[in-house]
Amino acid sequence: MREPDISIAECSYRRVLEIVSNKWTALVIYALEDGTLRYGLIKSRIADISQKMLTQTLKQLERDGLVVRKVTPVVPPVVDYALTPLGRTLLPFLRMLKDWSSAHYASVSEAREAYDAVHQDASHG
Amino acid sequence: MREPDISIAECSYRRVLEIVSNKWTALVIYALEDGTLRYGLIKSRIADISQKMLTQTLKQLERDGLVVRKVTPVVPPVVDYALTPLGRTLLPFLRMLKDWSSAHYASVSEAREAYDAVHQDASHG
DNA sequence: CGGTATCCGCTCTGATACTG
DNA sequence: CAGTATCAGAGCGGATACCG
Numbered sequence: 001m002r003e004p005d006i007s008i009a010e011c012s013y014r015r016v017l018e019i020v021s022n023k024w025t026a027l028v029i030y031a032l033e034d035g036t037l038r039y040g041l042i043k044s045r046i047a048d049i050s051q052k053m054l055t056q057t058l059k060q061l062e063r064d065g066l067v068v069r070k071v072t073p074v075v076p077p078v079v080d081y082a083l084t085p086l087g088r089t090l091l092p093f094l095r096m097l098k099d100w101s102s103a104h105y106a107s108v109s110e111a112r113e114a115y116d117a118v119h120q121d122a123s124h125g
Numbered sequence: 126m127r128e129p130d131i132s133i134a135e136c137s138y139r140r141v142l143e144i145v146s147n148k149w150t151a152l153v154i155y156a157l158e159d160g161t162l163r164y165g166l167i168k169s170r171i172a173d174i175s176q177k178m179l180t181q182t183l184k185q186l187e188r189d190g191l192v193v194r195k196v197t198p199v200v201p202p203v204v205d206y207a208l209t210p211l212g213r214t215l216l217p218f219l220r221m222l223k224d225w226s227s228a229h230y231a232s233v234s235e236a237r238e239a240y241d242a243v244h245q246d247a248s249h250g
Numbered sequence: 251c252g253g254t255a256t257c258c259g260c261t262c263t264g265a266t267a268c269t270g
Numbered sequence: 271c272a273g274t275a276t277c278a279g280a281g282c283g284g285a286t287a288c289c290g
Contacts, residue, residue, distance in 0.1 A: 012226040012227065012230035013222070021145075023283080038252090040251070052283070052285090056283090075251090086232050091231060101238070105137035110190070111189055116189075135251095175263075204271080204272060215270095
């Protein structure tokens with residue numbers, strides 16, 4: 001029999017989707033996969049993230065228990081970020097998505113071109 | 126040696142993230158995991174999605190070659206949607222995320238409460 | 251260096267109304 | 271039933287300026 005719990009709306013799945021569905025969250029987690037990184041290093045890894053968005057994303061991740069923040073009170077300040085064990089459990093998921101990208105993104109691109117050729121009104125790039 | 130290609134900005138990973146990072150995309154794909162579904166059925170599976178957002182998401186998914194749309198020209202109209210083979214390759218990824226939710230979402234909740242207790246200014250729920 | 255605060259545009263999203 | 275069109279509001283996200 002089919003599970004009846006699938007009316008997808010209310011479960012934790014949805015909440016987790018909200019976490020990962022941010023523009024930057026996945027990228028930041030992925031940037032930290034190799035271990036602890038200072039704020040500036042994370043920023044240079046992602047490059048086109050703004051300071052505001054990086055800080056905001058990091059703060060949210062910290063709140064969710066996915067990242068730890070460690071301040072070393074020296075001048076100038078040193079702030080390190082690292083994934084928590086909980087945060088690290090998301091890595092396989094991110095890697096899987098990355099593999100998917102390598103394997104299938106070309107197909108998506110083709111599909112878009114084909115679609116746009118037919119529907120003739122697109123200008124997405 | 127470490128791969129130098131990791132400056133995460135420009136690769137397909139990023140583009141794929143854009144696909145999945147929509148509020149509804151993952152939910153719609155997931156709704157279609159069991160096979161073909163009519164428009165109204167999808168809507169009832171997701172429940173709190175608006176007509177506009179469902180249509181928009183479906184159209185985007187079709188453009189990306191992840192979903193096929195089949196119109197049966199009768200009155201009243203019947204429109205069926207199904208995942209393409211390409212779309213189906215995303216399912217393991219979605220299931221993995223769902224498993225993660227079941228396993229770890231409680232931890233996230235706890236972390237939030239702890240964080241909010243300390244930072245005292247939150248009111249997210 | 252690693253933030254915080256503010257302003258502002260733009261996109262995403264949801265109601266509502268209408269069509270075939 | 272399955273859309274399309276339009277409008278208005280909320281929030282995202284970037285640029286800029288300032289602080290410890």
